[in-house]
């Protein structure tokens with residue numbers, strides 16, 4: 001029996017263990033701001049990797065989940081990156097409300113799809129390969145602790161760029177799609193908030209002295225939404241608005257939080273200039289406006305190398321009976337924004353397959369936990385550095 005078949009068998013034998021690890025990881029609170037939980041996930045995984053001869057390091061952050069690096073083999077030689085994130089979008093208390101469960105072949109729970117299943121897949125595929133003696137290439141596992149908040153409080157993006165140097169391929173075990181789409185391109189993200197400061201006044205006794213922050217903002221909102229350029233792939237969403245206090249006072253304050261997606265980072269400077277013009281333009285006299293940048297996330301570039309890598313894994317999947325993979329471009333960001341910025345050919349959405357991520361209906365198809373682990377085994381068994 002060849003090495004790959006043996007590794008497949010290790011997956012078959014470890015199905016219960018894979019489900020147990022999945023359950024354990026999902027049932028640890030690791031939403032925004034929950035550094036403690038994310039770090040607990042990191043330490044469980046570090047122990048797992050140590051047990052299969054991984055050499056662990058952490059990049060530690062005081063206000064964000066730590067970043068775990070585990071190296072298998074000598075990563076001064078060309079290596080493969082297996083990556084993903086350990087945090088979820090779900091607020092504290094979610095695990096108690098709806099812990100991990102399996103019903104009718106589907107698994108549920110916070111982050112079950114995005115992306116704790118993917119972490120189990122990469123961990124067990126590595127274990128299976130290690131147990132069969134595979135050491136064709138060094139592998140570097142990179143697990144992030146704050147992807148869902150866009151690395152707003154860490155230097156993780158710079159660390160990824162650094163860690164990715166010397167890699168010849170990267171696979172990200174993000175949310176897999178049930179249609180077998182593999183992501184080769186993602187939009188970048190730019191989030192910002194705008195505050196307008198006006199002047200409050202009694203609307204009965206003193207209306208002419210009021211300077212409505214909401215009225216000023218209303219003009220600005222339309223201006224911002226009008227920056228959407230479908231052709232270029234720049235889209236704007238004014239997603240949150242707060243302002244005013246009572247209906248019989250002129251609102252002195254209004255705030256919006258916005259999200260912009262872009263295909264190409266080269267469009268950003270011009271867009272930021274247009275945004276600043278909107279901020280500077282005054283519709284309601286005496287109001288002032290302040291723009292605050294929240295975060296920026298690199299787009300996943302469609303590299304020629306990524307398309308070659310995709311063709312390779314599509315052929316592997318077809319020959320191994322894992323279905324017909326199709327290349328996909330999506331608007332949601334991932335850390336492949338940084339692996340592709342580092343020039344490393346990357347394929348994303350290699351994780352467990354399911355749907356409705358970031359919602360209470362998030363689910364993952366249990367069977368794909370095993371099939372995707374085998375797909376990774378097949379890929380790593382066959383990949384060469386050309």
Ligand SMILES: [Zn+2]
Pocket residue numbers: 085114115147174175
């Ligand atoms: Zn994710």
